Amino acid sequence: MTKPKADVLQGTLALLVLKTLVRGPMHGYGMTLHIQQVSKDVLRVEEGSLYPALHRMEQEGWIRAEWGTSENNRRARYYRLSETGRKQLAAEEKNWARLTEAVSAVLEFA
Secondary structure (H helix, E strand, O other): OOOOOOOOOOOHHHHHHHHHHHHEEEEEEHHHHHHHHHHOOOOOHHHHHHHHHHHHEEEHHHHHEEEEEEOOOOOOEEEEOOOOHHHHHHHHHHHHHHHHHHHHHHHHOO
C-alpha cells in the first residue's frame, strides 16, 4: 500500500473544509481529524496548509471565526460556514464533479 499524501491541493482543501463545516462550527484540529477519519486515513491535512487556507477563506467571506473553548478546555478558534461559503461550496462541488468526470473520461478512453 502506498503512503498517504501528506497534503491536498489547495482548491480541494477549500472544498473539504467547506464541506466539513456544513456539520457545524469546528476548530482547525477538529477539521483535520474529521477529514482524516472520513477518508480512512487517505487524506491528511497539515497545519501548514490548513491555517493559511482558513485565513484565505475568512478573507473571502466564506467562513467566520470566533474564539471559544475546546473539548480539553483550551482556547481555540472556531470556524463556521457563512452564507457566502454555502454558495461557494455549491460552486466547488459542481467544479469537482466536472473535473472528476473529465479525468474519468480520459482514463476510460481506449
